[in-house]
Amino acid sequence: MVTGAAPGRQSQQAMRVLFLTPEPPHPAYSGGTIKAASILDYLRRRHEVHVLCFRRRPLTDEQSRWSTVVGQVETVPLNRGRNPLNLLRSYIWGLPLSIERNRSGLMTELVLERLRSGEYDVVFVDGWLMAQYLPRDFAGLAVLHQHNAEHVMWRRQAEREANRLLRMLTRLEYRRVRRYEAAILPRFRTVFAVSEADRQALVELGARPERLRLLPNLPPPALLERPALSFGSAEAVILYFGTLSWQPNIEGVEHFLRFVFPLVRRRAPEARFVIAGRGAPARLQRLARRTAGVDVLGSVEDAEPLFRRARVFVEASRSGGGTRLKVLNALARGLPVVASPEGAGGLEVVPGQHLLVADDPPSMAEAVARLLHDEAMWRLLSENGRALIRRRYLAEAAYRPLDEVVSGVGARA
Missing domain, CATH: 3.40.50.2000 (Glycogen Phosphorylase B;)
Structure with missing residues (x-):
């Protein structure tokens, strides 16, 4: 046959x-x-x-x-x-x-x-x-x-x-x-x-x-078919979108909430952190409620409104393995990414060209704040990220x- x-x-x-x-x-x-x-x-x-x-x-x-x-x-x-x-x-x-x-x-x-x-x-x-x-x-x-x-x-x-x-x-x-x-x-x-x-x-x-x-x-190829995102139309929103019942994801979000986001708010008081994804444990939800400027959305069927609203995607995981599909999705959609070394691990990316990589809270906060305010860098990463997906993924x-x-x-x- x-x-x-x-x-x-x-x-x-x-x-x-x-x-x-x-x-x-x-x-x-x-x-x-x-x-x-x-x-x-x-x-x-x-x-x-x-x-x-x-x-x-x-x-x-x-x-x-x-x-x-x-x-x-x-x-x-x-x-x-x-x-x-x-x-x-x-x-x-x-x-x-x-x-x-x-x-x-x-x-x-x-x-x-x-x-x-x-x-x-x-x-x-x-x-x-x-x-x-x-x-x-x-x-x-x-x-x-x-x-x-x-x-x-x-x-x-x-x-x-x-x-x-x-x-x-x-x-x-x-x-x-x-x-x-x-x-x-x-x-x-x-x-x-x-x-x-x-x-x-x-x-x-x-x-x-x-x-x-x-x-x-x-990533889903349909993400590449959608129109380019706009820096000017987005808000000072930092997005995380992933499965929150998986321990490496939980630990990464908790780490960002405890040690990175407070530093971001010192540089960008208007910044908000939006956490989306199913399965968030009670302790993570409690931590988010105690932290100013944080929204926990739970399960989201359509991520497109979040991609359009946000200016930065973060992946702060410090364990786990494989490669992060959530990072590939953000790159395909043209949303600039700030990741830990583990979060970018295994991907064919060049830091500073396709995304920003930071290995400690101060440098991660600095990278996030930069993308909230630096339109030229934002555009560079947005365009290069999508080009990489078209070429390799x-x-x-x-x-x-x-x-x-x-x-x-x-x-x-």
């Missing part, structure tokens, strides 16, 4: 792909689901794809409609939280807590049943949580997409944890994650990392370099390694 090739592209054989992902990638509300949705859409335009995923709660009407459109989606119920019982089970089984929380006999049986049919050429595993479901005797092409070098995130978290007991527990979890991640990598013929830094971290973990490829995070170019691996035929323009 041959897929219809787009004009100017070489046809390629359609493969039958079993796509394993932790949750329905629709609606795409987080960096992980956005990336999964992007890969899934790309694969579906070229191959036959069957999706298996968990459902943590009943599917919404929107998700049910999405499943109908995709055509081949099966979900398995799973709801195992972070609690002492699951932590104890993880120690009994010798697994990282996240892996234990995503263990399911029903999913194991479903994957085995589908693969026994012999219908699939490729098993595409979206993230380390689903690697446990790849049968050891699968003879086809097994591909792993690592959203992050997981052990690096845990190591950074342990290094920054101030509480002695939590630091000890985090170090223990880091060692378990490192062992598990090292053990699963050899089971895949190809492993995709999202950045060169992550690729190198996986090599140092023991992965064979020839099996590692890059598959970067990408569109699927037709960035996902060519995916074509080469899955079909064995490089997609050539």
Whole structure:
């Protein structure tokens, strides 16, 4: 069977792909689901794809409609939280807590049943949580997409944890994650990392370099189709928009609130900090309420009004891994970014040309205040950021390694 090739592209054989992902990638509300949705859409335009995923709660009407459109989606119920019982089970089984929380006999049986049919050429595993479901005797092409070098995130978290007991527990979890991640990598013929830094971290973990490829995070291309933002029409608003249930994001926003934003207000008393995103914990909301000039919006369906209102986007995270999709989104929309070194990590950016990077509160406050007032610098970063996305972060170019691996035929323009 041959897929219809787009004009100017070489046809390629359609493969039958079993796509394993932790949750329905629709609606795409987080960096992980956005990336999964992007890969899934790309694969579906070229191959036959069957999706298996968990459902943590009943599917919404929107998700049910999405499943109908995709055509081949099966979900398995799973709801195992972070609690002492699951932590104890993880120690009994010798697994990282996240892996234990995503263990399911029903999913194991479903994957085995589908693969026994012999219908699939490729098993595409979206993230380390689903690697446990790849049968050891699968003879086809097994591909792993690592959203992050997981052990690096845990190591950074342990290094920054101030509480002695939590630091000890985090170090223990880091060692378990490192062992598990090292053990699963050899089971895949190809492993995709999202950045060169992550690729190198996986090599140092023991992965064979020839099996590692890059598959970067990408912003929605529709952001590039929107008209340029205007410095004059924007307000003195600093924007953060991201998933606030993820610990590195929580810590980054708290750090900015405590140590950076007060310094910004000394330089720009009119400045406001707008925090948008689902899942903000109570402690973050309390801190925001106690801080003058801060608005917490919660979940936002359409970020466009926020992009138009703001003059600066901030990413102050000090841990985590991979690359920050939220930063790519801001660059694609033309909203200048101030980021910590970790927040800009893994991206093909030049500080001072595509965004500003600051590694301590005074320098970050200075960079933010500059973009609130310096229209020339603002325009430079806005234009260069969008140009970078057009050049390096569109699927037709960035996902060519995916074509080469899955079909064995490089997609050539």
